[in-house]
Amino acid sequence: MTGELLTKIYDLTQGNTDFLAKLLMLAQRHAIWEGIDSVTPAVLQQVYDNQMRLLHKPIEALRSGDPLQIADFEDMMPTKDQIVQMMNYDLARRANRTHLSLIAQAATKPAEPAEKPATKLASKPVVSVAKEPAPSAHFSKGEDLQAQLERRGWVDKDSAW
Structure with a gap:
C-alpha cells in the first residue's frame, strides 16, 4: 500500500x-x-x-x-460522548422546568407583611353557643320519625324527594 x-x-x-x-x-x-x-x-x-x-x-x-x-x-458518536449528550439533554430539560417554575414564582407578587396594630382579644366565644340545652340526638321510639326530622329542621316538608 x-x-x-x-x-x-x-x-x-x-x-x-x-x-x-x-x-x-x-x-x-x-x-x-x-x-x-x-x-x-x-x-x-x-x-x-x-x-x-x-x-x-x-x-x-x-x-x-x-x-x-x-x-x-x-450512531457515529463515541459511547462516552453519547452518554454525556444524553445527560446534558436531561439536565437541560430539568433546567427548563426549573426555569418555568421560577418564572411562575416571579409572576406572583410576594405577600408583603402588613403592619397592623395588635387587636384586642374578644371576650366573646368565636362559635355561637346556644343558651338553651342542646336537644337530644336520639329520637324517641313512640313518635313519628318524619315528624321528628321536620321539627329539628333536617327534612323539608316541601321537598320534591
Missing part, C-alpha cells in the same frame, strides 16, 4: 471502520466487475462518489471535526 492510497482511504472514511469495510468491499466488487487489476485512489474516489452517496453527509461531519455536526448522527 502506498502513502497516497492510505491518505485517500482515510480521507474517504475518516477512520470509521464500518465505512472502511464498505468502501473496500464496494471497490473490490467494482474492480472485479470492470476488470481492473488493482484498487487505486481513483477507483476509491469513483466508488465513493457513485456508490456511497448516503454516507457523504456523515463523513463530511466527521471531516469537519465539529461536535455539533457530528451530533446530528448519533
Whole structure:
C-alpha cells in the first residue's frame, strides 16, 4: 500500500471502520466487475462518489471535526460522548422546568407583611353557643320519625324527594 492510497482511504472514511469495510468491499466488487487489476485512489474516489452517496453527509461531519455536526448522527458518536449528550439533554430539560417554575414564582407578587396594630382579644366565644340545652340526638321510639326530622329542621316538608 502506498502513502497516497492510505491518505485517500482515510480521507474517504475518516477512520470509521464500518465505512472502511464498505468502501473496500464496494471497490473490490467494482474492480472485479470492470476488470481492473488493482484498487487505486481513483477507483476509491469513483466508488465513493457513485456508490456511497448516503454516507457523504456523515463523513463530511466527521471531516469537519465539529461536535455539533457530528451530533446530528448519533450512531457515529463515541459511547462516552453519547452518554454525556444524553445527560446534558436531561439536565437541560430539568433546567427548563426549573426555569418555568421560577418564572411562575416571579409572576406572583410576594405577600408583603402588613403592619397592623395588635387587636384586642374578644371576650366573646368565636362559635355561637346556644343558651338553651342542646336537644337530644336520639329520637324517641313512640313518635313519628318524619315528624321528628321536620321539627329539628333536617327534612323539608316541601321537598320534591
